[in-house]
Amino acid sequence: MTYIEVIILAIIEGLTEFLPVSSTGHMIIATAFMGIEPTPFVKLFTIIIQLGTILSVLVLYWKRFFKxxxxxFKLVVAGIPASILGLLFSDFIDDLLESPFMVAVMLVIGGVILLFVDKWFNKPTTDDSDAISYKQAFIIGCYQCLALIPGTSRSASTIVGGMTQKLTRKAAAEFSFFLAIPMMLGASIVKLYKFLKEGHAFSSDEINLLIIGNVVGFIVAIIAIKTFIGILTKYGFKAFGWYRIAIGTIIILLMAGGYSLEIL
Known part of the structure; x- marks a missing residue:
């Protein structure tokens, strides 16, 4: 990867990680569009770059982590279902990650669902993510399992999961942000372990790429989180739903027209 490609991917990661539009899906599509060779480092980079976005949550909500x-423990409980399924079906999930078509289809399906979410769950009773019970946390964690399918969106799954538990959009989004930390950290550690176990090593240039990617992702994610909370609280999910449908449809039409995105 070039430095320009790394910056572009970092911007995409920072913008989409906490939005209900699937950051993984966008990374897969962007990597394919740019024709980046799927080397072990590239596959690792798309996961490790999430560490920068994790840090953005810690910076924005640092007071909550000492509360x-x-x-x-609620975050741990919420993370159990996806962690177990992720370990059991890691190879199958890796295969799905190689399909831009799957991403496009799930973007469209998820987009249609987001068009109606605000009407389905419009009577919230909890406006504080700290007030959720262990049962609610576990149920939200079960919804997070849907995000193992590329293009679904971890944020969308957990936010909708929170709304089914009568959390307001803001409270559901904040719990989703917090839940991302152990999940993304765990995924990064597992991916790094596999990378090193397979005998790979980082070159000095690759270390620089990781640093730049995480710094850019961190900065962009801070802006994205603040903007997203404002939009979500005021307008709901409909705009994100239409965006997903548009992007997914474009990708499907391009592939149907013979444009090959099967690069990863």
């Missing part, structure tokens, strides 16, 4: 240890 209650009970909240940490």
């Amino acid at each position: 209650s240890f009970d909240f940490y």
